[in-house]
């Protein structure tokens with residue numbers, strides 16, 4: 164049988180840890196169960212910044228994973244079972260496991276080998292219709308099996324050992340550090356709300372937004388283009404286009420390709436101007452200046468166009 168959690172789980176705004184939830188043998192059983200049926204799927208997307216192998220599980224309601232769900236629920240104390248970042252993980256009683264299974268969007272075994280990684284991302288944003296809420300992450304490999312590969316969630320770095328479970332909101336930026344050597348297996352259990360709208364009323368977005376704001380002040384944020392990009396997409400999903408543009412600009416500006424991005428904005432702006440769309444051109448010139456303030460010509464182009472537009476505006480009155 165599995166060791167039980169020695170201490171009550173620690174929950175911060177972004178993380179809930181269930182140490183030693185599964186024994187070594189059970190971790191092996193999970194890997195065997197998930198690699199038995201499905202064909203592995205190599206998932207390498209440069210622009211989504213991921214490199215890993217997926218082993219997709221069967222339908223969560225199939226009953227195959229009930230023993231895993233039952234363990235998680237047994238280790239979750241009642242208050243957190245009822246409310247984890249605004250969501251209940253099932254109703255108490257005999258139907259607890261079945262109710263939880265209905266809340267599971269998918270079960271997925273991740274396999275990371277040497278050179279694999281998973282850059283900063285969120286798994287859900289406002290209005291994306293996924294209803295995703297909580298990610299449950301079971302570390303299936305012992306630390307001696309691989310180097311690198313730490314899970315980072317918001318400002319926290321998770322030092323999980325085999326059998327440990329980490330729960331966190333799917334809307335909080337997270338990342339798997341590059342794997343140096345060996346193999347890293349994790350089981351991902353993606354939990355969702357009964358309906359997408361439920362997240363609106365639960366305070367889920369409010370909390371997620373607070374987490375994004377906290378992360379923004381963390382060391383390393385300012386110089387990490389991908390974090391700015393994730394933040395920009397988050398703000399855009401919330402409908403805050405102006406703040407999103409600022410975040411995009413910050414992301415381009417701190418990337419190694421900043422001069423090339425700025426040149427592209429400048430060229431696109433010139434094209435838009437030639438095509439008669441002066442407003443959009445001004446936006447592009449403004450981005451060029453923000454992304455690479457060292458090129459004086461971008462500032463000149465922006466200032467001249469801004470002056471011209473303001474003259475046109477005042478003479479129209």
Ligand SMILES: O=C(O)CCC(=O)C(=O)O
Nearest residue numbers: 273298300314339349351
């Ligand atoms: O730890 C992992 O393997 C993946 C983490 C992740 O991004 C996720 O579970 O959504």
Ligand SMILES: [Fe+2]
Nearest residue numbers: 284285286337
């Ligand atoms: Fe994720």
